[in-house]
Amino acid sequence: MEVPILKQGPYLIASIQSALSDNDMVRLRDALVEQVGRFRSRGVIVDVTALDVMDSFATRTLRDLGRMIRLRGADTVIVGIQPEVAYTMVQLGLTLEDIATALDLEEGLALLERKTTAPGNETSSRGR
Amino acid sequence: MRRAPVDAERQQLHSTTSLGLASARNRERVLEETCIPIQSDGDIVGARQNGRGLAVQLGFSPSDLTLIATAISELARNILLYAKRGKIILKLVEQGETRGIIVTAHDKGPGIPDISRALEAGFSTSRSLGLGLPGVRRLMDEFEIVSDVGLGTIVTVKKWAK
Numbered sequence: 001m002e003v004p005i006l007k008q009g010p011y012l013i014a015s016i017q018s019a020l021s022d023n024d025m026v027r028l029r030d031a032l033v034e035q036v037g038r039f040r041s042r043g044v045i046v047d048v049t050a051l052d053v054m055d056s057f058a059t060r061t062l063r064d065l066g067r068m069i070r071l072r073g074a075d076t077v078i079v080g081i082q083p084e085v086a087y088t089m090v091q092l093g094l095t096l097e098d099i100a101t102a103l104d105l106e107e108g109l110a111l112l113e114r115k116t117t118a119p120g121n122e123t124s125s126r127g128r
Numbered sequence: 129m130r131r132a133p134v135d136a137e138r139q140q141l142h143s144t145t146s147l148g149l150a151s152a153r154n155r156e157r158v159l160e161e162t163c164i165p166i167q168s169d170g171d172i173v174g175a176r177q178n179g180r181g182l183a184v185q186l187g188f189s190p191s192d193l194t195l196i197a198t199a200i201s202e203l204a205r206n207i208l209l210y211a212k213r214g215k216i217i218l219k220l221v222e223q224g225e226t227r228g229i230i231v232t233a234h235d236k237g238p239g240i241p242d243i244s245r246a247l248e249a250g251f252s253t254s255r256s257l258g259l260g261l262p263g264v265r266r267l268m269d270e271f272e273i274v275s276d277v278g279l280g281t282i283v284t285v286k287k288w289a290k
C-alpha cells in the first residue's frame with residue numbers, strides 16, 4: 001500500500017489511507033527522508049488518522065522517521081492519533097518521545113508554521 | 129517446559145489450550161475459530177484485522193477492539209521475527225454468562241530461554257523496544273506463555289467482553 005505524499009509549499013504531507021504493513025511503514029519513512037532533500041522541505045506531516053493500530057513497530061518507525069528528518073534539518077509532526085489508539089499506546093507504554101504531535105492536519109500545519117518561523121529558530125539556523 | 133509464574137486460573141488455561149480439551153471446571157464453549165498462518169508481514173495486518181472482525185461480534189468497546197488488534201499484531205510480529213513462521217488461532221468462546229476472545233500464537237521457532245526476562249519491559253534480543261510481550265500482558269485479561277528452547281513458543285491471551 002503506497003502512501004501518497006503531497007507537496008504543499010515548504011511542507012510534505014503524507015496521508016496514510018489504510019492499514020500499513022511493516023514494510024509499507026519503512027518505505028514511507030525512507031521516502032519522506034529522501035523527499036525532504038529533493039524538495040528542500042522544512043517540515044513533514046504524517047497523518048495517521050486511518051491507522052487503527054499503532055503497535056511497537058509502527059511507533060518505533062515513526063519515531064525514527066522524525067529523528068531522521070530532524071537530522072536532515074526539517075521538522076516532523078504526527079497528526080490524527082485516534083482516541084482508542086492513544087489509549088492503547090499508553091497501556092503498552094509506547095511514546096513518540098520527542099516527536100511533535102497535533103490533533104489534525106490543520107493543527108499540524110499551524111504547529112509547523114510556528115516551528116519553522118519562530119524567532120529562536122531563525123537565530124539558531126542563521127546565526128544572525 | 130518453562131513457563132511464566134502463573135496462578136491457578138492460568139494453569140488451567142494452559143491445560144485447556146494445549147490439550148484442546150475443556151476441563152470440567154473451566155468449560156469454554158467455542159463459538160467460532162479461525163487459524164491464520166503467519167509467514168509474511170502482510171499476515172500481521174491480516175491477523176489483527178481478522179481478530180477485530182471476530183471480536184466486534186461480541187460487542188467489545190472500540191478501545192477493547194483496538195487493544196485486541198494491537199495484542200494480535202505484537203504476537204504475530206514476534207512469530208515472524210523470531211520464529212520466521214507460525215500461526216495465530218483466534219477463538220470466540222462462551223463461558224457461562226461471559227463471552228470472550230482467545231488468541232493463541234503458536235510457533236516452532238527457537239523458543240525463549242528466559243521467559244521472565246522476556247516479560248520485562250525493555251528486554252529485547254532484536255534491539256527493539258522490548259515492549260511487545262509485557263504490553264500484551266497488560267492489554268489482555270489473561271496471559272500465559274509456554275516456551276521450550278528448540279521446540280517453540282505458545283502464547284495464549286484472553287479478553288472477556290464486559
Ligand SMILES: Nc1ncnc2c1ncn2[C@@H]1O[C@H](COP(=O)(O)OP(=O)(O)OP(=O)(O)O)[C@@H](O)[C@H]1O
Pocket residue numbers: 056057202206207210211235237238239240246247251252253254255256257258259260261262281
Ligand atoms: N515467539 C518467540 N520466539 C522466540 N523468542 C521470542 C518470541 N517472542 C518473543 N521472544 C523473545 O522475547 C523478547 C521480548 O519480546 P517482546 O515482544 O517483548 O520485545 P521485542 O520483540 O524485542 O520488541 P518490541 O516487541 O517492543 O518491538 C524478544 O526480544 C525475543 O528475544
Ligand SMILES: [Mg+2]
Pocket residue numbers: 202205206259260261
Ligand atoms: Mg515483539
